[in-house]
Amino acid sequence: MKITGYRSLHTVHDWGRITGDVNGVQTGNTTPVPVLIIETDSGIEGVGLGAHTDVARVFPAIEGEDPRSVVALYDRMLDWVFKAGHSGATFGTIGAVDMALWDIKAKAAGEPLWRTLGGRERFVPGYASGLEYGLSGPELADLFEQFADRGFKAAKLKGGRDLDRDIPRLEIARDIFSRNARRPAIMLDVNESWNLAQAARNIAAIEERMDLTWIEEPLRRWDAAGMASLRGKVRTAIATGENLTGLEQYRPLLDANAVDIVQVGNVWGITHFLRVATLAHSRDLPVSPVAFNANPVAHAAAAVPNLLTFEVQDLHFPVGLDVDQYFDDGGIILGDRPGLGIIVDESQMSPAGSAPALLARTGPHIRPERAALRLVAEPDIIDVPAVSVRPAL
Structure with a gap:
């Protein structure tokens, strides 16, 4: 079997609502979903999800190769771009290709990827996470009720700008998921929006009101010394790692004992997740993947011994x-x-180049100018409806 070509497609995920975090909220209800198809001479095709803008540069590293040599081809792709480096968009492209190659390998074996990777169980424990920063209190409650109906016992919320807004929302989630667990796990993701002093003060204020299972990305992703210091000041666990690319970026955090829960971004592919999970396991640390469309890394999560929980951002899948x-x-x-386990209906998609450019001036992927530099809570840069606190049951 040989790799012969690729197709780059575009679809969208329709959330039926706005999504975002402390850095900004999307202007509409849909977000783009890039789809990569890797072709072979056997007719078996692999599906990779995620931005792959560097695919023309990376593809020569795998063209003509046997796709079943996926681990070796992953390293070959890293080597192919070594001079310019493998971070950012290039690492995302490698992740999408890697995902498609694993898809081909499991299809060639006639089995689901979780089985190919050695998984014993098909169930992957998860937590509810809706990118719900722009929702009002009642809208937030309605969203999490849908997750609670599916048996979820844990939830993560977005926040970090105003505790007077964040704490009531955390309490809404706690009350909803209390119907499934005596002590539901409630987490807060502030997306690198605090400095060390702010993080220590804000987490202490939250912990006066409720138990917080983890705080996610409280500081900049590379601040190993800061997160190690924060661990000694708060009760809650420190979770981070979703934006790190390559094992070398995890080493400072692990060497400084700066993290309790090692996170991995799904968008970086299967092999990267497996390697980070092994690295975390060597330190007796749990791993938790950060979700992406169709949850492809859930197959790998089912096969590692130190999986804690898997982020689930929506109960529906992208168009097509x-x-x-x-x-x-x-x-x-x-x-x-x-x-x-993904079937692509290309009739509902467009070639990648035909997708309109997103000209957002703000949004969850753009860091605000005054992030971590706000002395007091300020009105948001977006018009977020006021929180309506859910009555006690």
Whole structure:
């Protein structure tokens, strides 16, 4: 079997609502979903999800190769771009290609990827996470009720700008998921919006009101010394790592004992997740993947010994993707369809180059100018509806 070509496609995920975090909120209800198809001479095709803007530069590293040599080809792609480096968009491209190659490998074996990777169980425990920063209190409650109906016992909220807004929202989530667990796990993701002093003060204020399971990305992603210091000041666990690319970026955090929960961005692919999970396991640390469309890394998560929980951002899938998984009992239940279990309906998609450019001036992927430099809570840069606190049950 040989790799012969690729197709780059574009679809969208329709959330039916706005999404965002402390850095900004999307202007509409849909977000782009890049889809990469890797072709072979056997007719088996692999599906990779995620931005792959560097695919023309990376593809020569794998062209003509046997896709089943996926681990070796992952390293070959890293070597191919070594002079310019493998961070950012290039690492995302490698992740999308890697995902497609694993899909081909499992399809060639006639089994789901979780089985190819050595998983014993198809169930992947998860937590609810809706990128819900722009929702009002009642809208937030309605969203999390849908997750609670599927048995979820844990939730993560976005915040970090104003505790008077964040704490009531955390309490809304706690009350909802209390119907499934005596002590539901409630987490807060502030997306690198605090400095060390702010983080220590704000977390202490939250912990006066409720138990917080983890604080996610409280400081800049590379601030190992700061996060190590913060660990000694708060009760909650420190979770970070979703934006790190390559094992070398995790080493300072692990060497400084700066992290309790090692996170991995799904967008970086299967092999990267497996390697980070092994690295974390060597330190007796749990790993938790950060979600992405159709949850492809859930297959790998099912096969590692130190999985803590998997982020689930929505209960639906992008337009044109038929995904063999469903949500129940507080997690993801993977199916038996070979590979990633994703069937692509290309009639509902467009070639990648035909997708309109996103000209957002703000949004969850753009860091605000005054992040971590606000002396007092300020009105948001977006018009977020006031919180309506959910009555006690």
